[in-house]
Amino acid sequence: MGDEPLTTERAYWVAWAQAKGMGPVLLKRLHSHFGSLATAWQAEESALLEVEGIGLLLAAQMSEHRQRTNPDDVLSHHEEQGANFWTPADPDYPALLYEITDPPPLLYYKGRTELAQAVQTMPSVAMVGTREPSAYGQRWTRRIVQQLASHDVIVVSGLASGIDRYAHSQALDSKGLTIAVLGTGVDHSYPWENRALQARIAKEGLLLSEHPNNTPPDRTHFPRRNRIIAGLSRATVVTEAPLRSGALITARLANDYGREVYALPGSLDSPSSLGCLDLIRQGAQMIWDDTTLIRDLGQIPQLDAPPLSAQSATALTAPKSANPQVLPVPTAAPADLPSDLATVLAAVTTAPITLDYLVQTLNRPTGDILSSLLHLELEGLVTQTPPGSHRYQRC
Template sequence: MSLNIPLELLLRLNQIPNFGSSAVLRLLKQVSVQQLLEYGAVEWAHLGLDSRQIQRWLQPKKEYIDPVLAWQAQSAVNQVITIFDADYPFLLKQIVSAPLIIYLQGDRNLLHQRQIAMVGSRDCSDYGEYWSRYFATQLSLQGYVITSGMALGIDSYSHRAALESGGKTIAVLGSGLNRIYPKRNQSLAQQIIEQGALVSEFIPNQAPLPENFPRRNRIISGLSLGTLVVEADVKSGSLITARYALEQNREVFALPGAVQNRFSRGCHSLIKQGALLVESYQDILENLSAYPSQSEMLTPIHPVVPDTAKIKPSLIQPVQQLTKNEKSAVAYPELYRHIGYQAISADDLATALNLPISEVLSQLLELELEGAICTVSGGYCRC
């Protein structure tokens, strides 16, 4: 497959609803760029796209294309990396929902270094602050890049500790790189650009919409060999990152805390589900020592994509028929109907139900808390 795919074409493809990177990779294996540019409604319909998707291809929104090209040309600091580039991060490319395009400011070489994700509550305790600083400092001194989401609380403490110890850190944003959020972290963002990297899959001027943040969590875990949850309530967004890590077959670590501390409940829940309880940074090093760095791995490969271009995710496993009792017993029966006894990922469920990933993740959390489903390697299944 040619790697010389015009950025403008990828920005256009990236606008098509429910048409992710796996679909784009399949498409460009079968169709040349020139053929694609000549495709009209009939050709797209033959590929299985619906009218809404076809309309977006035929009438792309320029505000998602022109500002990106201008941003890239504005400064050498502003970098665009596509899934076809040789230096797209190896580990991220292996996840099912790898972003087609990532935007970066800072040192792109850090994407290929050994990373550990550190996440936790925004409204954390002194205990959480202490241990996030401890782990970020010690892991940085061992050569790990600390990757997090630059939110207030645990994320910010982890980034700052890495910087203060002379280490490197990556912040994955839920907004465009021109729209730093939260605003009080503007100075932290600048420090990270100088001593690390800011990363986002959203175009530079994208506002920090609530639905963006659960989505960006898959990138935090996808870049990393493992995810450490320092403090989290049972409905914390940090648990979404941990669940993504499990889906991606990455290690999950959790710090225990006081039983009466609500910020420890999420960590204790993860430990009950099989996350590794950690008491020191050595616990993490022992479990990750066998993993090579991304730069030591073989030449990056594209994700293994099955030849199921026209198979809808909902048909990969039979859609279950619910009894009346089951319909009344679960909070989201339609979602539950698509979950069987074989693992299915959150992204496949979102596509099957035509819902935003953030909404699906929220519903999955409710079903898991009810005990109706379980998190397993590769996704979710009925308990």
């Protein structure tokens, strides 16, 4: 993400992430505005004020942080701690996750790292729900995950008790792929009874966290962890949840990010199903049977992304499906199209992609890309789907 060497830009992500008042939303805005965090580091204080959300006090704090911080030293110290982590400057950082408004600036990992890139080329589904599921919730979680695993769908969840645990364990038992997003460091087991499952996921799947090693559980970590679960998934499924449930936070975030939301209907007599029924009332799609998701995944647009290398693809799993998904191939641009418009058009495919993805991919100011997209819309070459959504596709 920028013209600087990868290690340098990586250092700036770590350094900016330590600045007081710089959360994930502002960090992404800072990167989008300047094109790279290295450029932002050198910017005048007055230029920082042009970024939405940065006022006089914060701009002054940012300038002070830059004066007393050496990004290379910060990165070296961080790497010396022994933890493995990615920043958005690293090629293995999931581009699908960076699409959300507040992607984690540092993503710690343990396990099969190829799964992080696999979410770009293979469908991924978040399975979430109550920590105290009924026999009905347990049974249907296992049935749905079994179908997903047999069709090479990556199952994402939070390694909590209940539905999360059943989702991860069934995915592994079905020889499928799974990613667990933790509210602790990847070296810390919580809840304790999931420690054996966590060790198994570290070997057969992938553990992710925005928290460094040795981070214990904290009640504030888990709601924020849910945004990463939603961000890594093309669809989120709530199989059983009461009206007050962290799973509903994940569903709301998925909806905010423009991802699909599904809910398993349950009995009106069961408090554990009322959250799912309320999601359906608000417009979530209903799980009718264990093949609902498999049928719909073929209709959910796949993001345009570089394919996995042959070695990584083979390492993941041999395709079980007789009908593998094929990414759409853009048609050629008109010969008389100006070069700046042709560059933007070349990045748009027949499957909807977001404005943030285009800004990240083309490394150009948001305003320039919006202007180009408007011209392309007027020319009838691209369209927003749905209108006003800032998700663009070829006509």
